Amino acid sequence: MAGAGGPAPTVAVDVAVFTVVSRALHLLLVQVQHGAFRGQWALPGGRVGLDESLDEAARRELAAQTGVGDVYLEQLYTFGSPQRDPQDRVVSVAYVALTPHDHPGNTRARTDAKKYAAVTWRRVSRLPPLAYDHQAVVKAALARLRAKLTYTNLAYNLLPRAFTLGELQEMYEAILGRRLDRRNFRKKIHSLGLLRPLARVRRGSHRPARLHAFQHRRPMIVEIL
Amino acid sequence: MAGAGGPAPTVAVDVAVFTVVSRALHLLLVQVQHGAFRGQWALPGGRVGLDESLDEAARRELAAQTGVGDVYLEQLYTFGSPQRDPQDRVVSVAYVALTPHDHPGNTRARTDAKKYAAVTWRRVSRLPPLAYDHQAVVKAALARLRAKLTYTNLAYNLLPRAFTLGELQEMYEAILGRRLDRRNFRKKIHSLGLLRPLARVRRGSHRPARLHAFQHRRPMIVEIL
DNA sequence: TCAAAAGTGTTGGAATTACACCCATGA
DNA sequence: TCATGGGTGTAATTCCAACACTTTTGA
Helix, strand or coil, X not given: CCCCCCCCCEEEEEEEEEEEECCEEEEEEEECCCXXXXXXXXXXXXXXXXXXXXXXXXXXXXXXXXXXXXXXXXXXXXXXXXXXXXXXXXXXXXXXXXXXXXXXXXXXXXXXXXXXXXXXXXXXXXXXXXXXXXXXXXXXXXXXXXXXXXXXXXXXXXXXXXXXXXXXXXXXXXXXXCCCCHHHHHHHHHHHCCEEEEEEEEEECEEEEEEEXXXXXXXXXXXXX | CCCCCCCCCEEEEEEEEEEEECCEEEEEEEECCCXXXXXXXXXXXXXXXXXXXXXXXXXXXXXXXXXXXXXXXXXXXXXXXXCCCCCCCEEEXXXXXXXXXXXXXXXXXXXXXXXXXXXXXXXXXXXXXXXXXXXXXXXXXXXXXXXXXXXXXXXXXXXXXXXXXXHHHHHHHHHHCXXXXXXXHHHHHHHHCCEEEEEEEEEECEEEEEEEEECCCCCCECCCC
């Protein structure tokens, strides 16, 4: 608990960043540059510095490796099996992060093509093999995401400012992996008073849909489903 | 993520062990032996070794410092603020542990008086000031415990093998901090089929109460309250 | 006029809450 | 006999799940 000791594990962070693109949940991956897993895909992350908190380290590594900033960030679980990294002993604090697809912070990962060549968004349903124990991390992150969507308003971190009720429902269906009854869904959302109808509508080759925004853009405990 | 680097935080574990003694929730504390917090009370814990997992480190430190073994153990959260330990940078993986009051593993903490002089069970409602950021750890541990009691059968880790329905209800009331309706509580517990009535009864200066045991002594997701 | 998504209520069943009296024992 | 906790059922309410048709627009 105090004083300097013998050999010790090092501390890293790994971040599972999710977003919803065209009705499908996507995960942000980077290509490993060094070591035994070189060339494989992995979660962005890296060593924790001496003078930064774990959250700060997660944000720093995420921005440095992918250009994605200003995400919702939540600590998930700490993975510390001695065998998880074959080279040396790394204890990794895993994070879940959420960001809207159209957010300026994450489009950078696509536009600055040279700098972020080894960065990609992949559909969660079609992930490549992942380095380290990152498949287990992603599995835990998905479970957390699914659970928290049902009893919090975290959805606001995945959608743009304005959206239709249909888009909100599609997002829930994409993440939870099941269909929801449209009438019951809207009834519930309305009764919770989470949303504010906007003046604008979204047009398409069908009846225009009213746009809505979240009343509050901060985490709240709300029983949604 | 790979290779050896510069100065790095060290990794420790801290364990918040709860039990229920005479209708009150208790927490296991140890006296700090070295450093700035010497003499103050703290959660048992210590450095993680190179060749052990985090769970193993938690069990090892718990047993070494308090003699308490064979507990239910669950990772809680990782605390990594640079200022949490004034001496050096320690990232601490916090655990919640549960054990029945009459369990052999924890009575050792009381009987081997010499070896475990600096170990004590304290009522959660009357905790002394704690070293490091352990007050925050305990707060998070309590929140986790309260939440999980309502949707899992973890209660079996806090009660002896055989108990009355009244004792089970008292345990819930002690931890959740609110009274429960006796008839509704029993109805719910019975309908879930979690318990097995035993032949024996508990006697007192009142009508004897039937003893029960948990049907399964392993973690299960069950909506209890 | 057609296709496509938006919008809207009701009903039956299930689950939850509130609530009061008698029972068996030891002192 | 009294004090103490053990044991039980019902009615009202709330919550949840199932279900279909009309509307508005662009093509």
